[in-house]
Amino acid sequence: MTGQSIVLAADVPFPPSVEDFYLPSILPWGAHDNYWFTKITLLVWVTVALLIVFFLAAYRKPQLVPTKRQWIAESVYGFVRNNVAVDMIGPAGVRFAPYLTTLFMFILLNNFWGIVPFVQMSPNSHIAFPAVLAVISYVMFIYVGIRHHGFFKYFKHALIPPAPWFILPLLIPIELFSNFIVRPFSLAVRLFANMFAGHMLLLVFTLGGFAMISANAWLAPVSVLSWALTIALTMLEFLVICLQAYVFTVLTASYVQGALADEH
């Protein structure tokens, strides 16, 4: 296996590795052991700037008959408010709509860098970013629950299901594990793994084309097929990007709903 990859690696580093996710530093330019300002950092800042500028510009002079920009911004906000916040949380969800919209747009744009030509690197393919987002959602739903029910009542509600006492020792560890340990992990890992795998897949098909064509000229048609598949996979990746942004938002809303729910 290694021998094979060494042969293929004559020109291009064929089997892509995790190292490919650690890009050279921008400031200082080209440094390989400095990760303070890389393409990833730059992309996150560009995302933030784009979001702020777009929403400020779109709502600078709101009009009754919306302009095109205002219409786009209102559609996005309306989508998250009606189809995520109100649908999942109920009437009380309106006050979470701004956070959920920000979350949705931030994840969507960050993911989208993964398929923008010549950028093709999503910040969310580093687990740090999904992890921080998951921690924000985690802290938020616990805080909201404590605010709504009070500290002890919230944890009693979240940990102790309505069941006879002799079965509780079996159930409480399951509740603790599924409500407070699995949730942030699954949020972060789901987003990270999707973006990581998507980038890896595109790398394999692109670099694989080069590796095959440089190994043997007769493999050229297969290389072309591989590159064509890269384009097809980019389309698939677009689907994954939108879906993952949506799923993250919906699950956050669902956890908030669980924290706010009253016993019944």
Added chain:
Amino acid sequence: MTGQKPPHESRGDNGSDPPPDTGMGMTAVSYLIAGILVWGGIGWLVDHYAGTEGIFAGIGAVLGVAGGVYLIVRRLGA
């Protein structure tokens, strides 16, 4: 995303509605998996210290599934 209809009750901030059903699937799956992992893990630890060959992990996993199903019925059922 075009032509978003307003939610069923115009602004959606009056009165209290029954909680929606969405997200239930994820909750159910997470209860099942958490049940297996927690009690299977506890069983595995018991195995580890008692020197048995995995019998407690098996019992734990089965118990965990039972607990998970029970939780789903109690929390998500009618």
